[in-house]
Amino acid sequence: MEYPNLLPRFLKYVKVNSRSDEHSDRFPSTEREENFQKNVIMKDLEDLGLSDIHYNQKAGSVIAEIPSNVDYDVPVMGFLAHSDTADFNSENVKPQIHENYDGKSKIQLGDSEFYLDPKVFPHLKNYKGQTIITASGDTLLGGDDKCGVSELITFAEYLMNHPEVKHGKIRLAFTPDEEIGTGAEHFDVKDFGADFAFTVDGEAPGKLDWGTFSAAQFSLDIQGVNVHPAVAKGQMINAVQVGIDFHNQLPEHDRPEHTDGREGFFHLMSFNGTVDNAHLDYIIRDFERDGLEERKNLVKSIVDKMNAEFGTERIKLKMWDQYYNMADELKKHMDIVDLARDAYKAEGLKINEDPVRGGTDGSQLTYMGLPCPNIFAGEENMHGRYEYTVLESMYKAVDVMIQMAELNAERAK
Numbered sequence: 082m083e084y085p086n087l088l089p090r091f092l093k094y095v096k097v098n099s100r101s102d103e104h105s106d107r108f109p110s111t112e113r114e115e116n117f118q119k120n121v122i123m124k125d126l127e128d129l130g131l132s133d134i135h136y137n138q139k140a141g142s143v144i145a146e147i148p149s150n151v152d153y154d155v156p157v158m159g160f161l162a163h164s165d166t167a168d169f170n171s172e173n174v175k176p177q178i179h180e181n182y183d184g185k186s187k188i189q190l191g192d193s194e195f196y197l198d199p200k201v202f203p204h205l206k207n208y209k210g211q212t213i214i215t216a217s218g219d220t221l222l223g224g225d226d227k228c229g230v231s232e233l234i235t236f237a238e239y240l241m242n243h244p245e246v247k248h249g250k251i252r253l254a255f256t257p258d259e260e261i262g263t264g265a266e267h268f269d270v271k272d273f274g275a276d277f278a279f280t281v282d283g284e285a286p287g288k289l290d291w292g293t294f295s296a297a298q299f300s301l302d303i304q305g306v307n308v309h310p311a312v313a314k315g316q317m318i319n320a321v322q323v324g325i326d327f328h329n330q331l332p333e334h335d336r337p338e339h340t341d342g343r344e345g346f347f348h349l350m351s352f353n354g355t356v357d358n359a360h361l362d363y364i365i366r367d368f369e370r371d372g373l374e375e376r377k378n379l380v381k382s383i384v385d386k387m388n389a390e391f392g393t394e395r396i397k398l399k400m401w402d403q404y405y406n407m408a409d410e411l412k413k414h415m416d417i418v419d420l421a422r423d424a425y426k427a428e429g430l431k432i433n434e435d436p437v438r439g440g441t442d443g444s445q446l447t448y449m450g451l452p453c454p455n456i457f458a459g460e461e462n463m464h465g466r467y468e469y470t471v472l473e474s475m476y477k478a479v480d481v482m483i484q485m486a487e488l489n490a491e492r493a494k
């Protein structure tokens with residue numbers, strides 16, 4: 082279905098800079114993000130006449146409710162979209178609309194030297210005859226996740242104006258700081274008050290995410306012994322060399338550049354050092370919780386073995402878990418995943434459930450007691466100047482949400 086207010090709403094939102102900042106001490110991480118939530122999102126929700134609209138300062142989230150229009154109890158469904166955009170220039174975004182795309186030409190980004198080329202980005206070929214929205218070459222678009230934000234609000238607008246569509250109570254949240262990975266931990270599950278929810282922050286129509294990596298991070302601090310190289314024999318311990326020796330004991334194949342699909346990895350993110358001292362930062366990823374534990378144990382055992390050979394704790398290891406594969410929890414709530422599947426099918430979509438080689442806000446929320454898969458929002462090439470979205474994909478996301486609202490009420494009868 083076409084929703085006439087969706088495109089103008091999206092264009093209005095992407096022009097508002099709401100980039101988050103990982104180096105900030107405040108929460109939400111930037112004032113501009115909070116301003117977007119309070120001065121734009123909240124105002125639009127108020128204009129639509131939603132209930133219980135408020136800003137939960139502790140959670141940094143706008144919360145709102147679409148009241149039930151049936152006289153029986155329906156499990157409360159929620160939808161979430163994040164208000165911030167990724168770490169790329171987001172000052173003065175000038176969205177460009179390319180109608181009736183021919184499915185083969187390069188699309189110039191504004192009058193810049195940059196093009197969206199279907200040879201480089203083959204997904205473009207799927208969008209023949211559709212409306213592509215890009216930025217103008219020097220900024221990101223911000224469709225991640227202003228697609229989700231504008232779709233949630235358009236969904237609410239539709240339900241408020243169509244009382245013949247029957248649904249239970251639906252809760253909406255517009256959250257902060259997803260792109261810097263710190264928003265979800267502040268989320269107020271109780272205030273949100275949903276039994277289950279979906280983040281709306283994904284790729285092409287049909288994509289349904291309910292499996293993610295399980296994730297841990299670790300750092301090594303290595304203390305060397307620096308003596309003059311001329312007389313170093315048997316005395317010098319080069320901290321940089323110790324770091325290299327550690328790294329070489331990890332499985333060579335298990336690196337991001339050698340893995341895909343369901344394979345996990347160890348990723349050396351940074352390595353700084355001198356003879357005297359070296360510091361290494363790694364992340365560990367695995368789809369299986371056991372696999373994550375095995376990888377953590379391998380790291381510990383290499384460090385222990387090396388320290389035993391030194392006869393002292395020359396390598397200091399710090400390791401912590403980041404998030405877990407939501408599939409492990411969601412397997413206990415497959416009715417939620419099935420609700421999304423049924424809505425996709427009703428909309429004639431081919432379902433793609435490839436696991437996410439990353440985490441989502443839902444990974445954390447699911448473990449905080451709010452089961453939370455992710456549905457598509459129509460985002461493509463996230464996080465940079467080549468970002469684009471497709472208007473028809475955004476319409477489809479709203480269609481799916483309306484289906485889910487109806488199906489959920491239908492099931493509770």
Ligand SMILES: [Zn+2]
Binds near residue numbers: 163226259
């Ligand atoms: Zn996102």
